[in-house]
Amino acid sequence: MSVDLKALIERAETWPEAARDELASIAEQIESELQTSEYFASADELNVIDAAMASLDRGEQATDEEIRTAFARFRQ
Structure with missing residues (x-):
């Protein structure tokens, strides 16, 4: 460009x-x-990280199938 x-x-x-x-x-x-x-992460990036960590603290996590699907999508 x-x-x-x-x-x-x-x-x-x-x-x-x-x-x-x-x-x-x-x-x-x-x-x-x-x-x-x-x-240095931006404030928005830090907020996303905090939200993800809170989700993990609540026991929320992706299933093995969800992880495989995500990786398959990223590889395309």
């Missing part, structure tokens, strides 16, 4: 403030990831 980054930034300057803030946040995250080998 070839993107004219300079043109995109110029267009982004006309975006609403919330959209510009989101773009800046994403760019800072990318820059941070490029500068370090450590990975």
Whole structure:
């Protein structure tokens, strides 16, 4: 994918403030990831992890058949 980054930034300057803030946040995250080998999960990712762990704590888990089905779907 070839993107004219300079043109995109110029267009982004006309975006609403919330959209510009989101773009800046994403760019800072990318820059941070490029500068370090450590990975820091986002708040959304941490919420998903917490929900999954709570589900396991309640004894909820996939059956062997559900796991086989999931792996088969991912391999396609």
